[in-house]
Amino acid sequence: MAKKSLKxxxxxxxxxxxxxxxxxxxxxxxxxxxxxxxxxxxxxxxxWLEQHGRILKVRDGKSSALSGLIENYFxxxxxxxxxxxxxxxxxxxxxxxxxxxxxxxxxxPKWECLAMFICxxxxxxxxxxxxxxKIRERFGERRKIEHHELFTFPSPGRIAQSSEKELRECxxxxxAKNLLGTAQLIDSGVVNLEEESTSSDDDLLGKLCQLPGVGxxxxxCVMLFAYERLRAFPIDVWIERVLRAQYFPRKRNxxxxxxxxxxETHFGEHGGYAQQxxxxxxxxxxxxxxxxxxx
DNA sequence: CTCCAGGGATGAT
DNA sequence: ATCATCCATGGA
Numbered sequence: 001m002a003k004k005s006l007k008x009x010x011x012x013x014x015x016x017x018x019x020x021x022x023x024x025x026x027x028x029x030x031x032x033x034x035x036x037x038x039x040x041x042x043x044x045x046x047x048w049l050e051q052h053g054r055i056l057k058v059r060d061g062k063s064s065a066l067s068g069l070i071e072n073y074f075x076x077x078x079x080x081x082x083x084x085x086x087x088x089x090x091x092x093x094x095x096x097x098x099x100x101x102x103x104x105x106x107x108x109p110k111w112e113c114l115a116m117f118i119c120x121x122x123x124x125x126x127x128x129x130x131x132x133x134k135i136r137e138r139f140g141e142r143r144k145i146e147h148h149e150l151f152t153f154p155s156p157g158r159i160a161q162s163s164e165k166e167l168r169e170c171x172x173x174x175x176a177k178n179l180l181g182t183a184q185l186i187d188s189g190v191v192n193l194e195e196e197s198t199s200s201d202d203d204l205l206g207k208l209c210q211l212p213g214v215g216x217x218x219x220x221c222v223m224l225f226a227y228e229r230l231r232a233f234p235i236d237v238w239i240e241r242v243l244r245a246q247y248f249p250r251k252r253n254x255x256x257x258x259x260x261x262x263x264e265t266h267f268g269e270h271g272g273y274a275q276q277x278x279x280x281x282x283x284x285x286x287x288x289x290x291x292x293x294x295x
Numbered sequence: 296c297t298c299c300a301g302g303g304a305t306g307a308t
Numbered sequence: 309a310t311c312a313t314c315c316a317t318g319g320a
Binding site: 173 | 300305
């Protein structure tokens, strides 16, 4: 009885959910796939997850059942069918919608999401994942789950008391100064990420854009992935290419501003979901073209 | 409005 | 083994 393990295996019913696609869609960067399992942290909890059809198996590293935490993190309560129905009915959107079945926009911890998207600027997904790993290993807290070692994401205070030099050693380059500056603003209380939960979309965008290293694209990612602002429509080069090619193939002088205005009205109240589906589909199509290039 | 630094992985030669 | 490419932000 004394030796009884505190670890728990939990099963969660998760219909309309694709764990692998969700974790590989460029919204989160620290999950590691080993065999059929995905290892990672949710806040301070280390877990692994395994999907079998509509069942999600979850192993917690310490104790306590975590179904509520998991359901919230992966937004299993989002009415996905309704959301997909709200997308515009046009050819590229229809392809993306059927390709991305089960892809959900997660609810990530705000600071962790903000910090990673500051690090993401001018980087490709593979490299962002390495930066995430290095920051965690160097500044995070160690957690063990079975024989695996995972690290939590360090607090703003922990980053604030590090140095630009140390951060540069995590391959951040010029982003080190931005991450440090933002961590200091949050740690000192000048900016309170939790308090902004009640701000309007416009106010939140404005607040986020005041932080060093945060422009419109990063701010919109954080709004979408951590503040559940499902209208937020981040426009990066992938999405810009899709919008230009699919909706304005012959217009040479579509400015960035006009594209943004179009996106905000065309994709509706769940524009962020539509963006994520277009983004993921475009990336996967490009990946496929590497082995079978056109012509 | 345009131009450009910036860093490290990844793909091409 | 080098060379080109990918890319958000911020400042000139």
